Amino acid sequence: MSGHGYDEGHTVAGWAGTAVAAVGAAVVGLGVCGWTPGIWIGTGVLAAAGVLTWALHLAGWGKGPGPRPKAHWPMGARDHTVREGHPECLGCRMAGRRPAVAAVRSR
DSSP: OOSSSSOOOOOHHHHHHHHHHHHHHHHHHHHHTTOTHHHHHHHHHHHHHHHHHHHHIIIIISOOSSOOOGGGOSTTOOOTTTTTOOTTOHHHHHTTOOOHHHHHHTO
16 A cells, blocks of 8 residues: 555556557657658557557556545556446447446436
């Protein structure tokens, strides 16, 4: 558990996506500096970072919008509520997951 009173939102999905995106940005940078294939390869890696982050979020290694319960603050904590979908979560809506609360509200 963290020693402070707030959730920093660090998740496996967030860190993995950020690491892959950093590599993609570096490869795009090489492309801008003269290695032309780097622009296209780096752009592909950046797109893969988005897909990786989304897939890990849907597998329970991310978090929905808003604060989490304190028990879910550690980075390795898995979110088992993601199968129903997070309220107001674009990633869950794109995957067709809508929580029961959102379904009632939309009627």
